[in-house]
Amino acid sequence: MEIDNKKYPPGSYPDLPPPPGTIGVIGWLKNNLFSSINNSLLTIISIYLVYLLVDGAINWFVLDAVFDANDKPSCRKIGDGACWAVITRRVDQFIYGFYPHLERWRVDLTFVMLFIAAAPLLYPELVLRKYLLWFSGIYPFIAFILIKGGFFGLELIDTNLFGGAMLTLIIGVTSIACSLPLGIVLALGRQSNLRLVKVLSVCFIEFMRGVPLITLLFVASTMLNYFLPPGTNFNLLVRVIIMMTFFSAAYIAEVIRGGIQAIPKGQYEAADAIGLTYWQTTRFITLPQALKISIPGIVNTFIGLYKDTTLVVIIGLLDPLGIGRAALADTKWNGLSTETYLFVALIFFISCFAMSRYSLWLEKKLSTDHK
Amino acid sequence: MFLNFNKIWRNEKSREILIQVIVLIGLGWFIAWLAGNVAGNFERLGKDLSYEFLGIPAGYDINQYLIPYNNRDTHLRAAIVGLLNTGLVAIFGIIIATIFGLFLGVLRLSKNWLASKIAYWYVEFTRNVPILLHILLWHGIIINTLPHPKRAIDFGEMAFLTNRGFYLPKPITESGIEIIYLFTIIGIIFSVVFYKYTKKLQENTGKQLPVFWINLSVLILLPVIAFFLSGMPVSLSIPALKGFNFRGGFHLSPELIALTFALAIYTAAFIAEIVRAGILAIDKGQREAAESIGLKQNRVMSLIILPQARRVIIPPLTSQYLNLTKNSSLAIAIGYMDLVATLGGISLNQTGREMETMVLVLLIYLSVSLSISSFMNWYNHKVKLVDR
16 A cells, blocks of 8 residues: 555554454454454354254254153153253252261261361462361361261161262362362382382372272272182272272372472472471472372373262162262153253263363462463 | 571572472481381281292183283283283274364264264263273173174174174285285385375475375275285185074174273264364464465365474374273273283282282383373473474
């Protein structure tokens, strides 16, 4: 474009607005959706696919769906979408398993207290955090007493009756809480100067990471008893939690080892120079930095562990997936697998997605890089 | 005595030895305790540790086998069939997952906002749902929503999709097939030699030949020519509806399809993130420099970005492959007969030898994992940037 030099002498061009079509909605559309012929084609195909998906999904999930019926044939008579009756008829089982009705307030109370106990751990800037941390410390014991019973006049509940989302939370939270300290110990062991300690840690970590979790659960359910003194017979749920803890501790150890290795050598040299002992160095220099770097990895391991709790269904525990499969085995609901599994998938998606968002938030918060 | 101990404790070397000796004693005691328990339990139950059961007939059927098998074969053979089935799912799963994951990863970086958002939500939805649910969901969809063989969805009367699986035409080889194999091998050798030659030619003279197209046409044309030369020794067995089911052709069971597909799309979501992170890890200046010396977009990708991204991508990619292989053990949930379902499942229940079978299963998985991860370490070492 020729610019009239007489009208605007050099150095005195006016501030012109950006050309139309490069800003605002139109500009955004042009840049992001229709920047070239290929791009426009891609956009149109994508819009069509999304339309098909959303249209079909809304009809199947909501508009044509049946939310209450006595069995599958009567569902099909009302509408040809999803038959959610298989879920709505058993909502309480999906949450509590077969926990006795009258005692369910205990589970509810424990669940509410879980948030109070977890809050000071998850949000570093919470008010009264110091005092709440004490509560987090004693929470595991309160939770155990409340759910299992047997103390203070609470009725003792058999673990066979545990099930549903409650069981997932029990296995998940317990294994997570136990595997973090064990993982730290293993990571330190792997980095240790003591040959024997190092070899033992490496063997444990590589063994746990080398085999599928399901085989470990089989070990827990079939052959673990052989390794215990004759006559001991301890609870399947406890055995499962122990195996899950070992399994995820090995993964967490590797994540933390990455964090430890990322610490510059100068940090250790400085610690040695001011005469800190091994444990002081670990406590004040290594771990605070290593744990901070490894937080995203640790949270990802936790998400993995939480998802892996579904495997307990294979050895016969009744987590939400197990409850769903039990419902499908009922001749009344035979064949409604898509509805059941999608419902359980949705539960897991919501909780895992929330956890991964939290991890991103924390990562941003803890990052002290200059940007 | 006390003074002596103090002296040992103050010296770093002797302290290390002391701690290790204590650990060793503790470990020895622990192992002895376990071994004693095992011996006690075995005696109480009247069992012994023996692998003789591997030699006796298994007595159960396996619906999917790569080597001939029937229920009169031994437990050992059943275990091998299971292991091969694990391998089958793992290999197909890895191939599909890699292709799909690469595609998603690139789509995620697309300049097109909508396409990148679709890829993003696909990845989030897939990887935040447990793999076991993926497997069960797809298996349920095949079993419960696909039509019966009588009303099969057909693809040009050649392949059929039903709730009993996928039926494909199967090539049947006749005598003369050796010529085709021979020509194919010649084609492969030619393309490798030609590739090396053109690379040298380019390094020496700067001349470029269309290697890809020439090699592709050689690889396709030679077998085709051989096919006609040898008098067409390959015919197709097309599945046909006989009674209530299809006969002939190649049958993929619902379990195999569901397992492979679920593992592939689940792992693809993770691979997509790895690919994306790998490409993003390459310094922006590399791309800008490549563009400024006039390379075309696809050359920028293939010559500058991907070779560097490869170094970042391969280690996590290998561990995803390993995860896929380990996750294939969930086959037992839908009744696909893999290693865990044969040796660790039915063989275990029939012989009652929990210890022996589980130890074997663990050892097999462990040796596969360890060999792949040592290969990965070797590779990492090889492609590592030399720090100066």
